Amino acid sequence: MLEKLATLDRRWLFLVMAIAIIVPLLVPVSLPFEASPPVRATYDAVEALRPGQTVLLSIDYDPAARPEVEPWARAVLRHLLRRRVKIVMMTLWDKAPPIVRSLINEIVLGEYNQRRGYFAPDQPGGRLAQDYAPYRYGEDYVFLGYKDGKEIVIAGMGQNLRQMFPVAEAEREGGDKIPVARIPVLSGISSLRxxxxxxxASAGFPGAKEYVQQVVTRYRLRFAAATTAVSVTDLSPYYPEQMLGLIGGMRGSAEYEQLVEAPGLGTSGLNVLTFGQIFVILAIVLGNVIFFLQRRLRPRSSPGAGGGVG
Amino acid sequence: MKQTLPLVITFLIGTLMVAEFFVPHAGVHELTALLQEWGLVIAAAAFVLGGINVVQVNIPKIARRERDWGYRVVLIGSALAMVIAGFIPASVFKPETGAPLFGKEGIVFTFLFDYVFAPANATMFALLAFFIASAAFRAFRARNLEATLMLSAAIVVMVGVIPVGEWIWSGMPAVKQWILDYANNAGRRAIMVGVALGAVATGLRIILGLERSHLGD
Amino acid sequence: MGSRSRWLVPTALLGLGLFACSLPSDPVAPATELRTEIVRKPDGTAIVRVTFRKSADDGAGREIVAKYQLMRAHGSDAPVPVLSAEPEGASPGPGRAALDDPSAVPGETYRYFVVAHAEREQSKMTGAGGPSSTSRPSAPIRVPDAPAGSPAIAAIGAPTLLGVSSPEASDGRALQIKFRIAADDDGLVVREYRLLRAEGDGPFRAFRHKDIKAGPADGERERSETIAVPPGVAWRFQLFAVPARGEPVAAATTSAAAAAEPSYFNFSHLWLFFLLALTVALTVVFLYIASQPGARLFIRRIPGVDAIEEAVGRSTEMGRPILYVPGIDEIQNIQTIASLLILGRVSEIVARYDTEIRVPCCIPLVAAVGEEMVKQGFYNAGRPDSHKPQNIQWISSEQFAFCAGTNGIMLREKPATNIFLGRFFAESLILAETGYVNRAIQIAGTGEITQLPFFIAACDYTLIGEELFAVSAYMTHEPRLIGTLKAADYVKLVVGVVLLVMTLLLLPATWSRPAVVPQDRAHAAASDPHCVVLGWARRELACEPTKAAAAERMTAYQRDNPPSGFEQFVMKLVGYLQTG
Incomplete structure (x- = not known):
């Protein structure tokens, strides 16, 4: 029996994992949680913006990292619209432009300009300003597009944004590009400063680490980022000196969604994460129980397969 | 000569690249920027080589109907579909209203990206969840004191991330943060210092011409 | 001769093309037909409106004009920039445009100029003159006297230029301008500062430079800004304060001439230079030791590398190939380079055992270089005929597509040994778990810290960080190469000792020195944003609503508790080491 458990076909584990992921998606259970200081700090930084100020939102992830980082991107975009700040979007990832387009279409044009969903008039107060007006492309927000060159682009934008992005994307896909000199939202913006x-929203290289190394420390910029959970340990040394906020993976996204009162993919994802994580912990415990029982029965046996040698 | 010339070129360019870090003079920077640009051009040209490689490796195997040749047809076919959808100019079929059919922002390319590439990409990434479960079950064992310490730290961090951690004990996230900030960071930095020095040593071996295996030594 | 002349024409054309590209570019066509008129505002005050025809280059499909800027000259003075209601000036596009001067002083006579600024920056290669151009002056216009009873407009004081010099670690294309901000400047009255520059003794002209914001920086009224300038020319500068509310621009101060001088060494990198020099010096020392007859340099065993030959032998016995993945990063990454060097050595072993090696690559250039390395390895082992180029394969430069392709190779061809060396990201565990299911012997190594746990969990042997860089030297057992490992090890020892000594020296200083930290770092319960930690280890906190107030409290604390002689010494030492 023990032997059978120790050499358990991993597909059984896969099956239980699938159940642990699918069930919470179908039957949402919400467990209470508190926003951690780095997430709250990001929220406070956005909250402190005055209407009319200009913010750069860099969307640097691909479809693979979408589930982890996009919930925050959506939540923060709603938050920025709520603050009525001007938004300049861009990306350093070649696979991100369709993602940015869908964010604009769904949240800026779909929700804010149509007053639907999060911005519906029947939603709790404060989401739509007294002097509400739809966001206009070029005047209130713009998408600069994708630029190849990775960290070189980041360093270049620190010196001269227009040299890196001489033209911006058109309002509609496939339209003619617009010279940045004709974009009102960029008047008065010559560099990242x-x-x-x-x-x-950063899912790897080039991402938040490169921003910090190339420009944030050098020009003392106000910078916050959301990353995948695996990169959090990479970036945590930068908080709070270089990065004023850090949103880590699904958990961080869920916390941000809670702060802006827009429970979405992050919150439901967190439930999935919770049950998945509990299952991993149980798998570790089970593995160890089997290991100790085996060792007790055969005290001099050699350890099983796997296990690293440094 | 066949060995000396590459060694001299490596030494000169390597030293120049190192010098750029220490010498702020614009002349040095312009020279290195030019070299880096050449590097980019070569890397881009290598994509053509890569394409030829794909054809060379797969077409003969399809022609000979080798085992699993069907997968190779899928590979060549999907690569071609993406290339064609992206390379045909948007002006070829442009309706009065709406997006063009072809081009990198055309309907075909966008469809392939949204409904084939994106889900397939996300699926591969999502496999990690399953593989982590099986790796955790198999390999994460308290064999000795070090492994036990690592195991306990891992469990505290994992529990600290999810809301259940707060539910069990309100101090759990703080303990998790402490482990990440101190124990984890100390270890990481030690490895980072080692990696940096190892990289410097490897660079020096190549620049100084001590490592010549790539030149047939 | 024939073949040479065939190349002559295209080469000459290419050279001519490059030369033409590097020629100084012409300035944009200036604005023309300036007309001035007086416009009365409802309160009776007058403003001057200047209308003009836009540059002929503007909107002619070339879109090279970024903005138009209004300048005015008083009497025989040099023209100075005028504040206009629109911060960016008139927007580009064909036709006529108008710019207002709201700060014209009643009773004065002015001439106006319009500067067309080009979108394109100056040529970096040639430093050719600024492509902006100034129009011919308008006819003089007198501003009517103010109606009785309207308040007099006082000019904003001028900033004081303190000096112009090349900045530290300059590339030779920048000048640092030190100045004291205008006496009235509290960050609100002045909108920004603007510079005019003159080449040698020539006239002052407007030029495009980065924005110089108003107000004190970090509480200091004496500031400095670094401005990009073409090299090789001595420049004089004039600095103006541009008022935010339309007051007149006061006379500016003029600097002495200064040319941008390049620096030949960046002294902020002195400490790193010392480390590099130490590594090179130690390498030379160990090369000398290694060259002595009978020299043996000790190097500890790396079980993962010892296992490679064993694993190749196992593959040969089982009649299955070896899979070698050189990471997924570009060729210029040092981990990829290290991995390709190891690939050469591994192929040599593979060739000796007469078995097969499969190398899937994620970057085409890595595949091209990898093929050369494998070919060389087979050649070194004396079996060039056994090399199969099609075994080195570019799969996809898309991370997960590459991962899927490599997994496919593992599942179909069932290699008995998998070697993953190089830079890996999220695909590490997917590759290693698939290999585990195949019951292959797996040897992994990466400097990517986030992926190490995955490899350790799923592989038989994992090379951690720097071990990856040691493999190539380790496999040869050549004293020459091992000498470089020893040198790096001794440098690490030096770094370790310096770290330890610095930490010990800093401890008493951090114990008693105050520091301003954000609230959550200090774990303060209050909602105050900034706290002064008075004595770090004792966690005595004093929180203030703003950073400035916290800094004030810190200064007061420092005044009341002056540092001891020892602490002063330590702080000086640390300061020196940090700045070099």
Whole structure:
């Protein structure tokens, strides 16, 4: 029996994992949680923006990292619209432009400009300003597009944004690009230093680490980013000196969604994460129980397969 | 000569690249920027080589109907579909209203990206969840004191991340943060210092021409 | 001769093309037909409106004008920039445009100029002159006297230029301008500062430079800004304060001439230079030791590398190939380079055992270089005929597509040994778990710290961080190469000792020195944003609503508790080491 358990076909584990993921998706259970200081600090930084200030939102992730980082990108975009700040979007990832387009279409054009969903008039107060007006492309927000060159682009934007992005994407896909000199939202913006806040949804390289190394420390910029959970340990040394906020993975996204009162994919994802994580912990415990029982029965047996040698 | 010339070029360019870090003079920077640009051009040209490689490796195996040749047809076919959808100019079929059919922002390319590439990409990434479960079950064992310490730290961090941690004990996230900030960071930095020095040593071996295996030594 | 002349024409054309590209570019066409008129505002005050025809280059499909800026000259003075209601000036596009001067002083006579600023920056290669151009002056216009009873407009004081010099660690294309901000400047009255520059003794002209914001920086009224300038010319500068509310611009101060001088060494990198020099010196020392007859340099065993030959032998016995993945990063990454060097050595072993090696690559250039390395390895082992180029394969430069392709190779061809060396990201565990299911012997190594746990969990042997860089030297057992490992080890020892000594020296200083930290770092319960930690270890906190107030309290604390002689010494030492 023990032997059978020790050499358990991993597909059984896969099956239980699948159940642990699918069930919470179908039957949402919400466990209470508190926003951690780095997430709250990001929220406070956005909350402190005055209407009309300009913010850079860099969307640097691909479809693979979408579930982890996009919930925050959506939540923070709603938050920025709520603050009525001007938004400049861009990306350093070649697979991100369709993602940015869908964010604009769904949240800026779909929700805010149509007064639907999060911005519906029947939602709790404070989401739509007294002097509500739809966001206009080029005047209130703009998408600069994708630029190849990775960290070189980041360093270049620290010196001269227009040299890196001489033209911006058209309002509609496939339209003619617009010279940045004709974009009102960029008037008065010549480099990264001119943004009131720089936000980034970062799923790896080039990402938040490169921003900190290339420009944030050098020009003392106000910078916050959301990253995948695996990169949090990489970035945590930068908080709070270089990065004023850090949103880590699904958990961080869920906390941000809670702060802006927009429970979405992050919150439901956190439930999935909770049950998945509990299952991993149980798998570790089970593995160890089997290991100790085996050792008790055969005290001099050699350890099983796996296990690293440094 | 066949060995000396590459060694001299490596030494000169390597030293120049190192010098750029210490010498702020614009002349040095311009020279290194030019070299880096050449590097980019070569890397881009290598994509053509890569394409040829794909054809060379797969077409003969399809022609010979080798085992699993069907997968190779899928590979060549999907690569071609993506290339064609992206390379045909948007002006070829442009309706009065709406997006063009072809081009990198055309309907075909966007469809392939949204409904084939994106889900397939996310699926591969999502496999990690299953593989982590099986790796955790198999390999994460308290064999000795070090492994036990690592195991306990891992469990505290995992429990600290999810809301259940707060529910069990309100101090759990703080303990998790302490482990990440101190124990984890100390270890990481030690490895980072080692990696940096190892990289410097490897660089020096190549720049100084001590490592010549790539030149047939 | 024939073949040479065939290349002559295209080469000459290419050279000519490059030369043409590097020629100084012409300035944009200036604005023309300036007309001035007086416009009365409802309160009776007058403003001057200047209308003009836009540059002929503007909107002619070239879109090279970024903005138009209004300048005015008083009497025989040099023209100075005028504040206009629109911060960016008139927007580009064909046709006529108007710019207002709201700060014209009643009773004065002015001439106006319009500067067309080009979108393109100056040529970096040639430093050719600024492509902006100034129009011919308008006819003089007298501003009517103010109606009786309207308040007099006082000019904003001028900033004081303190000096112009090349900044530290300059590339030779920048000048640092030190100045004291205008006496009235509290960050509100002045909108920004603007510079005019003159080449040698020539006239002062406007030029595009980065924005110089108003107000004190970090509480200091004496500031400095670094401005990009073309090299090789001595420049004089004039600095103006541009008022935020339309007051007149006061006379500016003029600097002495200064040319941008390049620096030849960046002294802020002195400490790193010392480390590099130490590594090179130690390498030379160990090369000398290694060259002595009978020299043996000790190097500890790395079980993962010892296992490679064993694993190749096992693959040969089982009649299955070896899979070698050189990471997924570009060729210029040092981990990829280290991995390709190891690939050469591994292929040599593989060739000796007469078995097969499969190398899937994520970057085309890595595949091209990898093929050369494998070919060389087979050649070194004396079996060039056994090399199969099609075994080195570019799969996809898309991370997960590459991962899927490599997993496919593992599942179909069932290699008995998998070697993953290089830079890996999220695909590490997916690759290693698939290999585990195949019951392959797995040897992994990466400097990517986040992926190490995955490899350790799923592989038989994992090389951690720097071990990856040691493999190539370790496998040869050549004293020459091992000498470089020893040198790096001794440098690490030096770094370790310095870290330890610095930490010990800093401890008493951190114990008693105050520091301003954000609230959550200090774990303060209050909602105050900034706290002064008075004595770090004792966690005595004093929280203040703003950072400035916290800094004030810190200064007061420092005044009341002056540092001891020892602490002063330590702080000086640390300061020196940090700044070099």
């Amino acid at each position: 001119d943004f009131a806040l720089i936000l980034e």
